[in-house]
Amino acid sequence: MTRRSLLTSAAAALAALPLPAALRGKRLGIVIHSYGKRWRGKYSSLKFPPFEHALDVLDHVRGLGVGALQIMVGGWTTDFAGKVRDTCESYSLQLEGSITLPKNEQDVPRFENELRIAKEAGATIFRSATGGRRYELFSSLEEFKHFKDNAFKSMQLAEPIARRQRVRIGIENHKDFHAAELAEMLGRLSSPHLGACVDTGNSIALLEDPMQVVETLAPFAVTTHIKDMAVQETPTGFLLSEVPLGEGILDLPRMFALFEKHNPQIAYHLEMITRDPLDIPCLKPGYWATFPDKPGVELARTLTLVRERKAAKLPKISGLGTEAVLEFEEANIVKCLDAAGEKLGFKQPAPTKPNGKDEK
Incomplete structure (x- = not known):
């Protein structure tokens, strides 16, 4: 048996395993970033009107049968929070x-006020991120260390406020920290109010094994970003793209089992970002500036995965008109929700029309 056929048969065997019983009663939520084109879009469309605020999004996702919405809460008023809660x-x-x-001590009142108002809307779990694509943002290890120190100070400032407000905040692995780096900082904080928002696909961009990422961060998991990923090799590395659930390379059932083991109350939120593939230039010297000690085996393992599991085609939106992009975005989300109910064990109730009547 070849390595590739062994991987394929192992994946099929894992997919056949029963999902955790608790998962079968859960409804998949959605992250606002799944609507990157519609969220506060500057365009006009009768079929796919832009979402101006959270109420617009809630009206739409209700019709898709999702169980939750994760969305930005900055700038909300108490009155708006009440409308969201209702x-x-x-x-x-x-x-x-x-x-x-x-960001600093002077920013703490803003942070606490946003937490307080969002709590009035019903939110007790929050997602946050401290940075972005490490290999693009920083050109030296010193720059990254400075960023990391500031990020940890932000977490230290946030922790007593989250404790006072009795909420939990998950810090996302946002292509900035290795899973072990984020776990180490969360371990130092040692607080039930500050944990991880575990993204199932982001860390491939840092040449990390996605299953090992979940294994490392699941004990700290407060919430999740669920996605599937596809890859293609390039002369300077590889392309990385979100694809509908079940069409990529991630072992989602096994990941769900790990999340449930460590936090049976955890919620799952779809983050299906429709965009051009991300270029991961891991064969260029500049990519390595912020992690000179990364083992070469991680590069070899990732490139082997890319070659053995390469996608025939990756999603692409450049060259498409606005209406076509909007339609593609919605179709990808619907595909994910269908797969979540039909193949991954999530409870997906019958969608409802805006007037409240069940679809037949």
Whole structure:
């Protein structure tokens, strides 16, 4: 048996394993970043109107049968938070907030006010991130270390506020920290109020094994970004792209089992970003500037995975008109939700029309 056929048969065997019983009662939520084109879009479309605020998004995702929405809460008023809470309750939807950690001591009042108002909307779990694509943002190890120190200070400032407000905040592995780096910082904080928002696909960009990432961060998991990923080799590395659930390379059932083991109450949120593939230039010297000690075996393992599991085609939106992109975005989300109910064990109730009547 070849290595490739062994991997394929192993994946098939894992997919056949029963999912955790608790998962079968859960509804998949959605992250606002799945609507990167519609969220506050500057265009006009009758079929896919832009979402101006959270209430627009709630009205739409209710019709898709999702169980929750994770969305930015900055700038909300108490009055708007009340409307969001009433809408979530009437639609039987949960709410998670996405929030920016305090940048310094002067920013703490802003942070606490946003937490307080979002709590009035019903959010007690929040997602945050401290940076972006490490290999693009920083040209030296010193720059990255400075960023990391500031990120940890932001977490330290956020922790007592989260404790006082009795909320939990998950820091995302956002192509900035290795899973072990994020786990080490969370371990130093040692707080039930600050954990991880585990993204199932991001860390491939840092040449990390996605299953090992989940194994490392699942003990700290507060919330999740669920996605599947596809890859193609390039002369300077590889392309990385979100694809509909079940069409990529990730072993999602095994990941779900790990999340459930460590946090049976955890919620799952789809992050299906429709965009051009990301270029991961891991064969260029500049890519390695911020991790000179990364073992070569990680590069070899990742490139082997890319070659053995390369996709025939990756999603692409450049060259498409606005309406075509919007339609593609919605179709990808619907594909994911269908797969979640039909193949991954999530509970997917019958979608409802805007007037509240069940679809037949």
